[in-house]
Amino acid sequence: MTPAMSISHRPRLSLGPVSYYWPASALRDFYRRIADTAVDVVYLGETVCAKRRSFNVDDWLEIAAALEGIGKEVVLSSLTLIEAASEIGGVERLCANSRFAVEANDMAAVELLARRDGGIPFVAGASLNIYNPRTLAVLASQGMSRWLPPVEMHRDLVAAMIDAVPPGVETEVFAYGRLPLAWSARCFTARAHDLPKDQCGFRCLDDPDGLLMTTREGRPFLVANGVQTQSALTHNLLAEVPDMISLGIDVLRISPQSRRVWDVIDAFDRMRDGQLPVDAARTTLDGLMPSGPCNGYWYGDAGMTPPVLDDAHL
Amino acid sequence: MDLILPAGNLPSLKAAVEHGASAVYIGFRDDTNARHFGGLNFTGSQAARGIAHAHDRGVRVLAAVNTYAQADGWSRWTHAVDRAADLGVDALILADIGLMDYARERHPDLRLHLSVQGSATSAEAIAFYHRRFGIRRAVLPRVLSLAQIRRVARASPVEIEVFGFGSLCVMVEGRCLLSSYVTGRSPNTFGACSPADAVRWKETPEGRESRLNGVLIDRYGPQEHAGYPTLCKGRFHACDRDYYALEEPASLNTLDLLPQLDAAGVQAIKIEGRQRSPAYVALVARVWRDALDAHANEGQGFKVRPQWAQALSTLSEGAQTTFGAYERSWQ
Numbered sequence: 001m002t003p004a005m006s007i008s009h010r011p012r013l014s015l016g017p018v019s020y021y022w023p024a025s026a027l028r029d030f031y032r033r034i035a036d037t038a039v040d041v042v043y044l045g046e047t048v049c050a051k052r053r054s055f056n057v058d059d060w061l062e063i064a065a066a067l068e069g070i071g072k073e074v075v076l077s078s079l080t081l082i083e084a085a086s087e088i089g090g091v092e093r094l095c096a097n098s099r100f101a102v103e104a105n106d107m108a109a110v111e112l113l114a115r116r117d118g119g120i121p122f123v124a125g126a127s128l129n130i131y132n133p134r135t136l137a138v139l140a141s142q143g144m145s146r147w148l149p150p151v152e153m154h155r156d157l158v159a160a161m162i163d164a165v166p167p168g169v170e171t172e173v174f175a176y177g178r179l180p181l182a183w184s185a186r187c188f189t190a191r192a193h194d195l196p197k198d199q200c201g202f203r204c205l206d207d208p209d210g211l212l213m214t215t216r217e218g219r220p221f222l223v224a225n226g227v228q229t230q231s232a233l234t235h236n237l238l239a240e241v242p243d244m245i246s247l248g249i250d251v252l253r254i255s256p257q258s259r260r261v262w263d264v265i266d267a268f269d270r271m272r273d274g275q276l277p278v279d280a281a282r283t284t285l286d287g288l289m290p291s292g293p294c295n296g297y298w299y300g301d302a303g304m305t306p307p308v309l310d311d312a313h314l
Numbered sequence: 315m316d317l318i319l320p321a322g323n324l325p326s327l328k329a330a331v332e333h334g335a336s337a338v339y340i341g342f343r344d345d346t347n348a349r350h351f352g353g354l355n356f357t358g359s360q361a362a363r364g365i366a367h368a369h370d371r372g373v374r375v376l377a378a379v380n381t382y383a384q385a386d387g388w389s390r391w392t393h394a395v396d397r398a399a400d401l402g403v404d405a406l407i408l409a410d411i412g413l414m415d416y417a418r419e420r421h422p423d424l425r426l427h428l429s430v431q432g433s434a435t436s437a438e439a440i441a442f443y444h445r446r447f448g449i450r451r452a453v454l455p456r457v458l459s460l461a462q463i464r465r466v467a468r469a470s471p472v473e474i475e476v477f478g479f480g481s482l483c484v485m486v487e488g489r490c491l492l493s494s495y496v497t498g499r500s501p502n503t504f505g506a507c508s509p510a511d512a513v514r515w516k517e518t519p520e521g522r523e524s525r526l527n528g529v530l531i532d533r534y535g536p537q538e539h540a541g542y543p544t545l546c547k548g549r550f551h552a553c554d555r556d557y558y559a560l561e562e563p564a565s566l567n568t569l570d571l572l573p574q575l576d577a578a579g580v581q582a583i584k585i586e587g588r589q590r591s592p593a594y595v596a597l598v599a600r601v602w603r604d605a606l607d608a609h610a611n612e613g614q615g616f617k618v619r620p621q622w623a624q625a626l627s628t629l630s631e632g633a634q635t636t637f638g639a640y641e642r643s644w645q
Contacts, residue, residue, distance in 0.1 A: 081486055082436045083462050091438075108438035111445070127489055129433070129502060131382040134412030138446065152494045152503065160385045181495050182485040182546075185457035185639040188560060192552045213552040213559050215530040221550060222492075224559070229485070231495055296498070302527055303495035 009245055013268055014041035014172060016255040017077040017103075019180065020225060021204040024054040030256070031063050035070055037262050038269035041251060042067050043103055045077040045094070047125075049187070049226040050087045051200070057093065064100055073101075080105040080127050081183040081227060101145075104128065114142040121145035126174055127183075131157075133164035140166040146251065148172045151179050151235065154300035159247050170250035176238065176264055176285075177255025178210065178223055179231040179294075179303060188224035208258035209290050220291035233304055234289035239281040240298055241271040259288045282307060315575075316582035317606055318376070318475065319599050322354040322589055327364040329596040330373075334603025337374035339407060340364060341505075341588065345387075346394040347378045348431055349588040350505030361401050374404035380429035381505045383410045392416055399424050407453070408432075409488055414447045428452040430477070430584075431501065433488035435462075437469035444471040451475055453584060455486045456566065457639045460574050467579035476575060478568045479598060479626065480586025482638050484546050484561035492545050497527045508544045515540075524548075567626055567635035569601075569618050572609050594629055601625050 015034060018027065034042065044060050044067075046052050055063075064074045078091050088108060095102055095112040104110045105125035113122045124130060124139055126148040136147065147165075149158050151174045162171050189211055190200040204211070210223035210230055220232035234257075237244065244252060252272070254264055267284050270276040276284070286293075296305025316336035321327035330338045341347025343355040356364060365375045377398035383391035391413050398406055399421040406424060408414050409431035417426060428434055428443050430453040443449040451473040454463060467474040483490065487501070494500030497512040512527040522534045524543035531548035534540040541547065541563045550559040566586070568575065575583065583606070585598050601622045609616045627635060 080489075081457070082439075083458060085462075085465055088436050088438060106436075106439060107432075107434060107442045108436045111438045111442035114442070127433075129382055129410070129488060131410065131502070132385045132388055132412045134383075134388075134415055135410065136412075138411050138415050142446075150491070150502070152491050152500060157385050164385075179491070179495065181492050182490040184485045184560075185459075186484055186561070192559065211552055213550045216533055216549060216551055216556050217530050218551070219529070221529065222559075224552065229492065229560070297494075300498070302498040303491065304529075 009248060011241075011245060011249055011272055012040035012251045013038060013265060013272070014043060014251050014253045015039045015261070015265070016174070016177065016253050017043045017045050017047045018256045019048055019228065019230070020208055020210060020256075020258070021049070021052045021202065022054060022208060022258075023205065024059070026208070027054055027063075030261075031067065033262055035067060035072075037265040039072065039254070039265055041073040041075065043075045043077045047077045047080050047105055048183075048228045049204075050079055050084070050090060052202070052204070052226075061097075061099075068100075075101045075103050075123055077103040077125070078105045078109040080125070081185075082106055082108055083185060110139070110142060119143040123172070124148065126151050126180070130161075133161065136161065136164060136169065137166055140169050144169060146170040146172055148174060148253070152297050152303060155240075155243065155247070155298050156300070158249070162248050171248070172251035172253055173237070173244060173249050174235065175241075175244070175252040175254060176236055176268065177234060177253075177257065179235045179297075180228060181222070181231055181303075182229040184227050184229070187227050188229060189226050192224055212291065231294065231303065232291040233294035233306070234292070235295060235297065235303070236285060236289065236293040236307070237295055237298055238267055238271055238285060239278050239307065240295065241268065241281070242274075242278065245272065257288070257290075259290070264288060282309060315580060315606055316475075317599070317602050318582050318584040319595060320480075320585055320588040320590070321364070321595065322349065322351075323356070323592075324360055324364050324367075325592040326588075326590075326595045328367060329592040330599050331368050331371050333596050333599035335373050335599055336582070337376055337404065338364075338368055339376040339378050339584075339588070341378045342394050342397065344390060344394070345503075345505045346381055346383075346391050348380050348429075348501050348505050349378075350381070351589050352510070354589055358397055358401070361397075365401055365403065369402075376405045376407050376427065377401075377403040378407040378429065379413065380407050380409045380431045382431075382502045383413045384503060396420065405450070414443065414449075418447045425450050427475070429488075430455055431488040433486050435466070435486070437466050437471070440466070440470050440472060451582070453477075455488070456483055457486050460571065460578060460640055463575070463580065464578035473581040474579065475582035475584050476568075476580050477566060477586055478575075478583035478602065480565060481544075482561065482564065482566040482636065484638075490546075496529050496545055508542070513543055562636070564636040565629070566638045568637060568640065569605055569622060569626065571637065571640060572605055572618075573614075573616055576609065597625060597629065
């Protein structure tokens, strides 16, 4: 692969929902800053824990309107694990909004959206487990307009899926961020602090990038983010952007983190325009990843596998 | 309530049938089911014998084809569906939407159950599979409280099945990639969590260590019971201490909750453990059959017999049991 390859297709950049619990002021500052970046699509909303209420629905809609007003595409993301009646109520309200598209992160949201007015378009989140073309076709028939592969899906399978994507359906790939790996009824942040879940004291406010769990020999391993478990390593496909362009991926997703995400966005922006050499791309974000990089999933390896620094993969 | 028992091979199936199963669930010998372990599961002819054995005794057989069909191996999954249908199973347990679509088209009369791997935790999610594919039953992930199960069962268009006993996934089934993050293979794609060939044991001066693809899952003192290094049941370090950061190595046991599960509208209790021995299946089957019969006869007066609890506790991981998501501290 040469850096000078012609770029016939310029993917859009998206910013995923903030997966952590940040105070309202931090969220406002963050999105003010995001307004000036090159991201084309912004996903908004609480996808992890319904108890987190820095923002209410009106706050989110206000940010959504502001971002839309400056030309960003806005999508509202739904809660991923639905347990309580109040949580399904929240998803119902989200799916009933008539202004913004919705990212469905659970089949309940798909059902609610597909039932509404004969079906309205939605983005199928990575947690919907779309692993084959027939699943793509079924969900497209229900109104899916864009889909994300499961984060564990490797390059060659993503390529095979893109060959089979129904007309009018876009493909978005999780390209940067700590990987969402699991959800539970149990809150691992509360557990780390030896607190019951219903008296958690909102301790996840203490950890703007989640709570690091290492192995007993000190290797960064996982991150507790409330009921969600993430990878400690940051999945970083910046150097794979030319490859992703060649596959025809429509949207590249960057997952928010507390450290200078605008610099991450800028690096992806330069990369999609061929202005950042692949060699530089391998190291340019090194200082921004709290526990270092991984990219094994893209190459069909264990997800935690770190990038290979020679060109063995290419 | 139905009692649904696991069978990883023919002797286990026979044990389940003999000791009180309403239905037995099985898988084929490949990555199309979520217990893809060496030496486990059924060839076509073994399945045929098992089904005949069960049907002769009035017991149903369910086939789990409950991993996610991979784009580069699609025909393995459709063959598993066709084979199960041709063998005359009483229902297919599926998670994959594409595969469900295939099964509905090719075998329109075959009963479909939504697997726990389908991650459906609400009546709305279940309604999708019912509306689109006509599923008849959904197995709920082990993350809901009793009140939540009651609400889902009341609003669900189909029967509800829940896990009653066995190994416990602390994560929502179908949405856990911890194993593929560490080993490249996950329940979704490969049908196994923390696969055995990635496990290494080592004696060190600090104690016996278990590793999964090089990652230290736990280290045991001389007096400590060393369990299989399922990675969510390892000890890790956070907040200045080493502890079971995700879950203790304990088994789910909901025998005490039987009356509440029945009152909540649950139609079937599922026992985990296709990887376990025929003796295990026989013992769990006997206890749960006794308990279900006693509950049916005694109603309000139902009490868990000490000998049931004792028998089950000998089978549990680390000899500990838990109510899992039914524990208040989880909610």
